Amino acid sequence: MSASHFGAIKGLSKNGKFEGMMDATEIDFFPVTLTEGVLARTYDQTRIAKPSVRKGYLEKGYKSDKSKRGKDEWVEISWDEAYKLVADELKRVYKEHGASAIYGGSYGWYSVGSVNNPQALLGRMLNILGGYTTRTLTYSTHAIRAIMPYITGTDESNALQTAWPMILKHTEVVVIWGADPINTNQIAWGVPDHESYIYFRKLKEQMKKRGVKVITIDPVYNNTSKYLNAEHVFVNPTTDIPLMMAICYEMMAAGVANENFLKKYTSGAEQFKAYLKGEGEDKVVKDAAWAAKICGVNEQDIKTLAKIFGSKTTMLMGGWGPQRAHHGEQFHWMLATLAAFIGQIGTEGGGYGFGYHYSDGGCPSPAAPTGNALSANLNGSQGATTSTSAAFPGLGSMSIVPSIDGEWKNRNNIAIPVSRILDCINNPGKEVDFNCKKLTYPEIKMAYWAGGNPYHHHPDTKMMAKTFEKLETFIVQDCFWTASARMADIVLPATTEQERNDITKSHTNKFIIAMHKIAEPYAQAKNDYDIYAGILKQIGETELNAFTEGKSAEEWIRHFYDASKKKADASNIAMPSFEEFWEKGFVKFEVPQSAKEYVKMAEFRKNPIINRLGTPSGKIEIVSKKIEKAGYADCPGHPTWMEPMEWLGSDKTKKYPLNLVSPHPKYRLHSQLNNTWLRNLEEVKGREPIWIHPEDAKARELQTGDVVKIYNDRGEILGGVIVTENVKRGVVRMQEGGWWDPDKKGLCKHGNVNVLIPNEPTSSLAMGNQATALVEIKKFDGELPELQVFSQPKFSKKG
Numbered sequence: 001m002s003a004s005h006f007g008a009i010k011g012l013s014k015n016g017k018f019e020g021m022m023d024a025t026e027i028d029f030f031p032v033t034l035t036e037g038v039l040a041r042t043y044d045q046t047r048i049a050k051p052s053v054r055k056g057y058l059e060k061g062y063k064s065d066k067s068k069r070g071k072d073e074w075v076e077i078s079w080d081e082a083y084k085l086v087a088d089e090l091k092r093v094y095k096e097h098g099a100s101a102i103y104g105g106s107y108g109w110y111s112v113g114s115v116n117n118p119q120a121l122l123g124r125m126l127n128i129l130g131g132y133t134t135r136t137l138t139y140s141t142h143a144i145r146a147i148m149p150y151i152t153g154t155d156e157s158n159a160l161q162t163a164w165p166m167i168l169k170h171t172e173v174v175v176i177w178g179a180d181p182i183n184t185n186q187i188a189w190g191v192p193d194h195e196s197y198i199y200f201r202k203l204k205e206q207m208k209k210r211g212v213k214v215i216t217i218d219p220v221y222n223n224t225s226k227y228l229n230a231e232h233v234f235v236n237p238t239t240d241i242p243l244m245m246a247i248c249y250e251m252m253a254a255g256v257a258n259e260n261f262l263k264k265y266t267s268g269a270e271q272f273k274a275y276l277k278g279e280g281e282d283k284v285v286k287d288a289a290w291a292a293k294i295c296g297v298n299e300q301d302i303k304t305l306a307k308i309f310g311s312k313t314t315m316l317m318g319g320w321g322p323q324r325a326h327h328g329e330q331f332h333w334m335l336a337t338l339a340a341f342i343g344q345i346g347t348e349g350g351g352y353g354f355g356y357h358y359s360d361g362g363c364p365s366p367a368a369p370t371g372n373a374l375s376a377n378l379n380g381s382q383g384a385t386t387s388t389s390a391a392f393p394g395l396g397s398m399s400i401v402p403s404i405d406g407e408w409k410n411r412n413n414i415a416i417p418v419s420r421i422l423d424c425i426n427n428p429g430k431e432v433d434f435n436c437k438k439l440t441y442p443e444i445k446m447a448y449w450a451g452g453n454p455y456h457h458h459p460d461t462k463m464m465a466k467t468f469e470k471l472e473t474f475i476v477q478d479c480f481w482t483a484s485a486r487m488a489d490i491v492l493p494a495t496t497e498q499e500r501n502d503i504t505k506s507h508t509n510k511f512i513i514a515m516h517k518i519a520e521p522y523a524q525a526k527n528d529y530d531i532y533a534g535i536l537k538q539i540g541e542t543e544l545n546a547f548t549e550g551k552s553a554e555e556w557i558r559h560f561y562d563a564s565k566k567k568a569d570a571s572n573i574a575m576p577s578f579e580e581f582w583e584k585g586f587v588k589f590e591v592p593q594s595a596k597e598y599v600k601m602a603e604f605r606k607n608p609i610i611n612r613l614g615t616p617s618g619k620i621e622i623v624s625k626k627i628e629k630a631g632y633a634d635c636p637g638h639p640t641w642m643e644p645m646e647w648l649g650s651d652k653t654k655k656y657p658l659n660l661v662s663p664h665p666k667y668r669l670h671s672q673l674n675n676t677w678l679r680n681l682e683e684v685k686g687r688e689p690i691w692i693h694p695e696d697a698k699a700r701e702l703q704t705g706d707v708v709k710i711y712n713d714r715g716e717i718l719g720g721v722i723v724t725e726n727v728k729r730g731v732v733r734m735q736e737g738g739w740w741d742p743d744k745k746g747l748c749k750h751g752n753v754n755v756l757i758p759n760e761p762t763s764s765l766a767m768g769n770q771a772t773a774l775v776e777i778k779k780f781d782g783e784l785p786e787l788q789v790f791s792q793p794k795f796s797k798k799g
């Protein structure tokens with residue numbers, strides 16, 4: 001038994017090699033194709049075999065020429081040499097520049113497993129050594145996580161959703177807005193059991209049986225629109241705000257806005273209604289005619305939506321795609337406001353939920369994951385990627401702050417908003433606005449990245465390469481020669497999750513899963529746990545012991561299981577002994593009836609005085625005084641339409657007329673698995689596919705199968721054309737996560753969409769990342785360049 005972000009699997013091993021796999025159907029209700037990639041990636045030619053150092057770095061150390069990153073040859077060294085090299089460099093940076101000069105916030109989707117969590121362990125090592133600069137928020141939920149605590153008092157991205165059985169029974173209209181749950185539920189942060197697919201299939205049945213209406217609102221006719229045969233509304237990217245405002249306005253005009261709800265459960269409704277009516281500073285009436293010109297949905301359709309929402313039990317399911325945009329904070333704020341106008345929040349089957357597309361959201365689970373709210377205290381808050389949901393009976397996980405005493409337990413690390421990494425490196429000492437506070441950027445000299453791929457995930461890849469030249473040392477710990485590894489100075493090879501024992505749980509807490517080692521480590525790859533231990537051993541026994549607490553990785557596995565069992569025993573929940581569990585491969589927990597009947601915010605609806613929300617008014621804040629007080633021009637005190645920096649209504653379309661969106665990939669987890677045969681399922685002539693509308697293709701004389709250059713002022717990439725009516729006219733779509741493969745002039749030969757996306761923040765509030773841009777496309781007539789990124793980099797002999 002083993003597990004992954006794609007589901008649990010059963011592996012077949014022979015002579016220490018991973019030879020085959022089967023779906024683990026006892027704990028996966030709906031296995032997906034992506035699990036095939038787990039086997040395929042293991043012996044891919046992009047595996048890192050040995051610790052490697054860039055030649056120039058080996059010669060000159062931190063004084064090397066950083067512009068040679070990605071160009072120099074590599075030199076393989078022994079683990080002993082690597083440990084010493086890393087330990088010495090850490091010591092130097094601590095001594096010369098102090099803890100804040102080391103960036104250890106390394107973001108990314110490393111594998112599952114409670115012991116070998118490369119990021120928590122990196123933090124643990126760096127805290128022992130003196131602390132480090134870390135991060136807050138995530139690339140997934142930067143804007144929603146920053147804004148929603150002000151609006152409803154909760155981190156809505158992590159909140160419990162109204163349970164699916166309630167929706168199937170009560171909801172009349174399901175609106176899937178900026179979400180593609182049929183695609184994105186393939187994956188979970190914990191292990192997915194894919195139960196959500198059972199519910200989506202049932203939803204499809206209810207469409208026939210009960211006449212449930214499903215509406216998808218998206219610039220793309222996506223996997224979900226298709227699976228459910230939904231009524232699809234094509235909207236221009238980043239213009240949902242006018243659309244939602246007009247729906248509110250028209251509901252108000254038709255007398256179907258729920259005035260009682262607004263009065264009893266929200267704060268600031270009158271001020272906001274005045275804004276909608278054109279009585280605000282901008283004097284613009286936010287009616288359907290106004291919105292239609294901006295969002296590209298026709299006036300009558302907007303009025304129809306208002307009529308439907310105003311008369312039916314409506315569940316608004318918001319995804320996170322639209323908040324990865326300039327002013328991305330507005331999306332969920334306005335969607336919650338629209339739900340308040342409808343007035344069904346807290347009822348069976350009505351209201352809203354912002355997590356149905358993610359990690360089996362809405363599936364009843366045995367424990368109520370509490371979810372963490374964005375803490376006003378930067379140091380106290382951690383992104384989703386460093387915490388497992390605090391579920392019961394929760395499986396322990398090795399935390400950044402371990403359980404032993406010691407001064408390093410209480411490090412007061414600086415945390416920067418995760419997607420501001422380039423600004424931080426470029427502007428040391430600069431004071432910036434963030435989340436109604438001020439933050440001063442530290443001076444970063446070194447970055448240690450483990451279990452993430454910044455050269456994939458961050459916008460404006462060329463700017464990243466230029467900015468990272470300011471780092472004296474860049475270390476990457478990964479299993480594969482990713483774009484980030486290729487741009488590093490020191491590369492440390494990690495085992496995959498199938499090459500080590502570990503323990504994990506399903507995201508919905510239904511299972512604790514044993515992760516049996518299926519295969520011996522590839523070449524000289526080592527477990528993340530052992531890599532940090534090796535570095536610390538170089539530094540001192542005290543440091544090493546603080547890290548391991550005297551336990552081997554195997555002992556930690558048992559420790560975590562026993563900690564769960566102790567909690568379970570105390571609550572009379574049966575759990576077998578560790579030995580039985582390990583033998584069987586999993587423990588299953590029963591789902592209580594109450595979880596199947598859960599209705600989000602039902603208590604608040606019942607009594608908003610006693611069950612007040614965690615906002616200053618205790619109500620849903622359509623107007624937030626706190627945000628108003630911050631005085632941000634790009635995030636005022638109530639949901640506001642502000643033109644984004646690049647959109648179809650801007651002057652910039654003269655040069656770059658197409659609006660690019662970059663959603664999550666169907667056959668990858670970001671950049672993961674792009675180095676397997678799965679990429680053949682989608683690529684066009686070996687390039688990332690780009691979807692373009694027939695009219696836009698015709699204007700450029702493009703056909704399906706053509707290779708094109710997609711470009712703007714930030715850079716250029718190749719892509720393979722797919723002409724399709726699945727995108728709105730004026731919109732093009734390329735999925736994130738294609739491996740970056742720049743030629744000598746910087747053209748990405750393969751199709752890493754982030755080359756084209758701006759680094760600019762969403763606003764001063766969240767300082768979040770964007771995922772849209774304006775671009776132009778033209779046919780690529782040159783000879784098709786060969787890809788390099790899916791083979792080994794060039795090595796030279798030592799010395």
Ligand SMILES: Nc1nc2c(c(=O)[nH]1)N[C@H]1C(S)=C(S)[C@@H](COP(=O)(O)OP(=O)(O)OC[C@H]3O[C@@H](n4cnc5c(=O)[nH]c(N)nc54)[C@H](O)[C@@H]3O)O[C@H]1N2
Binds near residue numbers: 459496736
């Ligand atoms: N344009 C655009 N950009 C986006 C997005 C978008 O929608 N559009 N989405 C954003 C979002 S939501 C996210 S979450 C990010 C994702 O960005 P990342 O999480 O950085 O992307 P991954 O490709 O999952 O990178 C994970 C890396 O960890 C490595 N890894 C896996 N297992 C292990 C392990 O056990 N040990 C070690 N040491 N390494 C391991 C993998 O090989 C891989 O290189 O991308 C963001 N970027």
Ligand SMILES: Nc1nc2c(c(=O)[nH]1)N[C@H]1C(S)=C(S)[C@@H](COP(=O)(O)OP(=O)(O)OC[C@H]3O[C@@H](n4cnc5c(=O)[nH]c(N)nc54)[C@H](O)[C@@H]3O)O[C@H]1N2
Binds near residue numbers: 220235670
């Ligand atoms: N297969 C697969 N599943 C995944 C992942 C993966 O990489 N692969 N990644 C996982 C991760 S880390 C995360 S954070 C989640 C991400 O979950 P999401 O952020 O919800 O996923 P996206 O695909 O980025 O966007 C969802 C939808 O929003 C649409 N969209 C984009 N811009 C706009 C807009 O302006 N308005 C409207 N109305 N719609 C818009 C896109 O076309 C897409 O259909 O998915 C998770 N699931």
Ligand SMILES: [Mo]
Binds near residue numbers: 139140141
């Ligand atoms: Mo994400």
